[in-house]
Amino acid sequence: MAVESPFTPKSGLVHIVTGILQDLRTLMRQEAQLLRDEVKLEVSKAGRAASGFGIGAGLLAIGGLFLLLMLVHGLHEWTGLPLWASYGLAGLILAGIGGVLLVRARSLAGSVHAMPRRTLYAIKEDAQWIKEQVMSKKT
Template identity: 35%
Template sequence: MISPVHGTGAHQEDPEPPEQDRSVSHLLSAVTTDLQLLFRQEVELAKAEVKDEASRAGKAAGMFGGAGFAGCMVLLFLSLAAVLGLANVIDGGWAALIVAVLWGVAAALLYMKGRARMKTVSPKPERTVETMKENAEWARHPTK
């Protein structure tokens, strides 16, 4: 006679579904937890990278601002030199007026070019709106 403790009786061949179910559910839980942790870490990494890039962009923008100011100073002193140079030939008032008119012409030309380019700019993100419409259409009829 085969005893259930020492032999190969029916008790040893039966699989234990509760332990397997717990094992699978434990694995799924662990995978889900790991994925959540990974996602959080990726989000934190992205935040850190964006913060670093924004800081560098801010510094670069400050340098551009300084360069713009320096450029304005150069134009101011070149204009002053032009006025003083013309003042050797004609009256100082007329020299200043000529330089001012030249700057006015330059400003008008830049304004017209800028206005023409601004007309081509669309404030609405056209491609994004189009893809959003496509996504909404697909969501209404996903089998098409």
């Protein structure tokens, strides 16, 4: 009858350690994928916020120029206001619209998270689980 070496894959301790290492490897791959996905999501949100700022500023500039000219001369003709008062009223309207667009873009930018919170939380949970598993194997 052949004597089994204590280091064969069938031995309990080696089998447990091998299983833990395989689980750890799988877990690390999953955490890396979660990190990539979360970073990709945050970059996408940052891009949308940046495009919101750009579009808002561009529309504010172009719209301000055209509306200012149109509204100023229209107000001057229809109301008899001096030309300077018509320019002031048109400027107020454009500044209000531009302000609303910039506030909305700012709130979207505020929801962008530089740190991948869910991934960090999951890694902490996994580390705690591994620690508990190692401690339970010692006892």
